[in-house]
Amino acid sequence: MVVFVALGAFLMTLVGGLAAQRVTDRRHLVLGLAGGLMLGVVGLELLPEALEAAGEEFLGVPRALLLFVGGFLTAHCVERLLAVRQAGHGADGPVHGHGAGERVPQVGLTAAAAMVVHSLMDGVAIGAAFQAGQTMGLTVALAVITHDFADGFNTYTLTRLYGNARRRALAMLFAAAAAPVVGAASTLLFTLPVELLGSYLGFFGGALLYLAAAEILPEAHHDHPTAPTLLCTVTGVGFVWLVVGIAE
Numbered sequence: 659m660v661v662f663v664a665l666g667a668f669l670m671t672l673v674g675g676l677a678a679q680r681v682t683d684r685r686h687l688v689l690g691l692a693g694g695l696m697l698g699v700v701g702l703e704l705l706p707e708a709l710e711a712a713g714e715e716f717l718g719v720p721r722a723l724l725l726f727v728g729g730f731l732t733a734h735c736v737e738r739l740l741a742v743r744q745a746g747h748g749a750d751g752p753v754h755g756h757g758a759g760e761r762v763p764q765v766g767l768t769a770a771a772a773m774v775v776h777s778l779m780d781g782v783a784i785g786a787a788f789q790a791g792q793t794m795g796l797t798v799a800l801a802v803i804t805h806d807f808a809d810g811f812n813t814y815t816l817t818r819l820y821g822n823a824r825r826r827a828l829a830m831l832f833a834a835a836a837a838p839v840v841g842a843a844s845t846l847l848f849t850l851p852v853e854l855l856g857s858y859l860g861f862f863g864g865a866l867l868y869l870a871a872a873e874i875l876p877e878a879h880h881d882h883p884t885a886p887t888l889l890c891t892v893t894g895v896g897f898v899w900l901v902v903g904i905a906e
């Protein structure tokens with residue numbers, strides 16, 4: 659089941675990467691929806707569950723929330739250190755934005771490698787979430803699969819942006835697509851203790867929220883903020899609420 663679901667992540671990453679090769683406006687809608695789903699999953703499913711599983715306080719704050727903040731900060735720091743801002747801003751591709759002047763292929767590869775590691779964590783999160791319960795697993799998988807479009811898009815664009823050959827970009831794209839499957843499969847080998855599970859999901863929630871707020875949503879409105887994109891985001895949140903509500 660877990661690996662089967664992770665195959666959805668595999669396909670979506672590839673779709674995102676292939677979409678990066680041509681201009682399409684519909685990706686804004688996909689990104690808007692992904693942002694909403696991610697926000698919904700973090701706020702309505704991950705955090706409540708993480709609090710329940712790892713809720714005891716440490717220095718006056720529930721541990722799950724400390725890790726949530728830690729996850730957010732970690733994602734922020736990694737992103738700043740790699741300075742991958744110009745990533746995936748789009749359709750206009752390699753010539754767009756700053757950094758286009760000095761192209762160091764290794765920078766592109768390092769950033770793409772970070773995306774692969776991130777995708778690996780996505781996969782582990784899917785597996786861990788399924789260990790916490792069916793609804794949890796499915797909603798986290800949903801959030802991962804939809805934002806994988808952006809993951810694939812960014813992996814391909816980042817690699818190309820710094821002057822790497824198309825073939826190399828496709829190789830990184832494939833690695834990023836396979837990573838969630840590997841990550842999810844790895845969780846079949848062990849059972850996480852409930853507390854550790856809650857901690858990991860809290861941490862993952864922080865990273866996921868950062869990704870949604872700082873990367874996915876700004877990207878969704880990059881060229882032109884539109885009402886349909888906003889509507890997709892709100893729909894995404896509402897959908898998660900519905901799923902969580904029905905499952906209760």
Ligand SMILES: [Zn+2]
Nearest residue numbers: 776777780809
């Ligand atoms: Zn991801």
